[in-house]
Amino acid sequence: MSINSFINELTRQQENAQIEFYIGFDPDQLLQSVCAFLNGEGGWIVIGHDGKRLLGASELTAVQMDQLRSDINDRIFPQPLVYVQRDTYEGKTVGLINVLKGARPPYSLDQKYYVRSARSTKIAxxxxxxxxxxSSNEHTSTWEKQTMIDAEISDLRNMEIELTIKEAQKIGKGNAIPTDRREFLSYFQLIDYAAVKNGAVVLFGKTPAQFLAQCRIRITVMPEGKTGDRYADTTIIESDLFSSFEKVSNYFRERLPMVSEFRNDSWDRINREKFPSDALDEAIVNAMVHRDYGDMGGDITINIYPDKIEIINSGEIPSAIITGKSTIEAHHSVLRNPTIAHMFYLRGKMEKLGRGLSLIKERFVDLGLQTPEWSTQNGYTTLTLYGIARPVEFNERMRRFLEHFGSEGKFSRDEYETFFEGEIQQRAARGDLQKLVEGGWLSKIGKGPTTSYSRTRKKMPDNAG
Incomplete structure (x- = not known):
């Protein structure tokens, strides 16, 4: 989902969601709105939009957004989990802020509290x-903040804690987050005096599986597919979450195959990953952050088949987020483990809060691969990532035109539509051309009213659907 499509979806849902629109950039008002959303259910803030159409905020600079990000981290207490993004669509600058529901209310901005009232922000x-x-007591009994009775602070990896503190300093000016290890863990309620919490064990434990068997990640290679009875390799990872992420990421990069292919409009061979590694990383982070750690048998399972990868974790995706198998709705991020998510954010592993699923889907679609699918059953979520091309419908109408057009020259959508002498409408013509481009039979030249198309060397299929 592009930034424009995402904002359009937010606009459509504004009557039923926590969204605030700003035409221009007003840092004080933005900070107040962020604080109010933290004290509520979270929400989205869109800069350069009036609630009906995207106007753009031409004065919005990257420096301003960086300063806003620093102010959020340094002037709001306790430190929140907020994602700030600046993007451009059709030459217009837009800002997008995703405020995650605060796990430790009340939140204050410069020692003042703000709340939402009748879709606006006010001083509390x-x-x-x-x-x-x-209401803050509601957030103290989550699994990640329950005490792990057998664990001690000496069971945690100092190096990972110190690296997290170091990375956290890069986000703001460093005023909000303690630099002492114990104070840091206490600040995020990962320890309480000598008591070590579950979240600290899975995040920083030397041997977390010693205390929590469900921390394991199991990777299995199945060369004969799902119905085969032979496993080529099984790898079990039992490290802390950050080390586990690096091990899984490295496993994918070292062992998954490359694909060599020729583009339809070039004689040059292109080598690419069969499965895009950045999307795989995003998928693993999602599984780690959103899984249900309270399920004692809920380890993460990764099954690698010849043409797809399945990533299975305990915990179901809320039905409002994904409809069908791959239609992702604009949504507030729902964090089952807010402290674990915050640590991943501080470590730079969770940069697209609220849009991670869309980015996974976009990456595969952009490469012409079959659309990823999400399914939930019996308390588990399965993400299926395909390494095969997305099937493209080729109909008899397309064949008639390409046979008539030949292999030389260019044509427009209007010319395609006119060829059929009233048989099809503009929408059908646009759909046909998009499928021909996706299937590699046409190349798209330019955009907007001047868009044209040219034939590639790819042969038409023998049979049209």
Missing amino acids: ASDDISLLLR
Whole structure:
């Protein structure tokens, strides 16, 4: 889902979601809105949009957004999990801010509290603050903040904790996050005096599987497919989450095959990964962050087949996020493990909050691969990533035109539509051309009203559907 499509989807849902639109860049108002969303259900803030159409914010610079990101981390307490993005669509600059529901309310901006009221932001009254203080107890009993009775601080890896602190300093000015290891863990409620929490064990434990068997990641290669009875290789990873991520990522890069192919409009051979590694990384982070660690048998399972990869984790994706198998709706990020997610954010492993699923899908689609599919069953989520080309419909109408057109010259959509003398409408013509481009039979030249198409060397299929 492109940034424009994503914002359009947010606009469509604005009556039922926490969204605020700003035509221009006002850092003070933006910070107040961020604080209010943190004290509520989270939400989205769009800069350069009036709620009806994308206007663009020409004055919005990367420096301003970097400063806003620093101010969020340094002036709001406790430190929140907020994603700030600046993007461009058709020459227009837009800002997108995703505010995750705060795990430790109440949140304050420069020692003042803000809340949402009737779809607007206001300074919190004394009753509002009392309610926030009472509701904060709801967030203290999550699995990641429960005490691991047998674990001690000496069971944690100092190196990983120190690296997380170091990376955290790069996000803001460093005023908000303690630099002492114990104080850092205490700040994020990963320890309480001498008591070590479950989240600390899975994030930083030397041997987390010693305490929590469900921390394992199992990678199995199945060369004969799902119905085969032979496994080529099984790898079990039992490290802390950050080390596990690196091991899985390296496994993919070292062992998954490369693909050599020729583009339809070039004689040059292109070598690419069969499965895009950046999308695989995003998928692994999602599985680690969103899984249900309370399920004692819920280790992450990765099955590698000749033409696809399955990533299975405990915990189901909310039905409002994905409809069908691959239609991703604009949504607020739902964090089952907010502290684990925050640590991944500090380590730079979670840069696209709220859009990670869309980015996985886009990466595969952009490469012409079959669309990834998500399914949930019996408390588990399965993500299937295909390493095969996306099937493209080739109909008899397309064949008639290409046989008539030949292999030379260029043509427009209007010319394609006119050829059929009223048999098809503009929408059908546009759909045909898009499929011909996706299938590699046509090359698209330019964009907008001047778009034209030319024939490639790819042969037409023997049979048209």
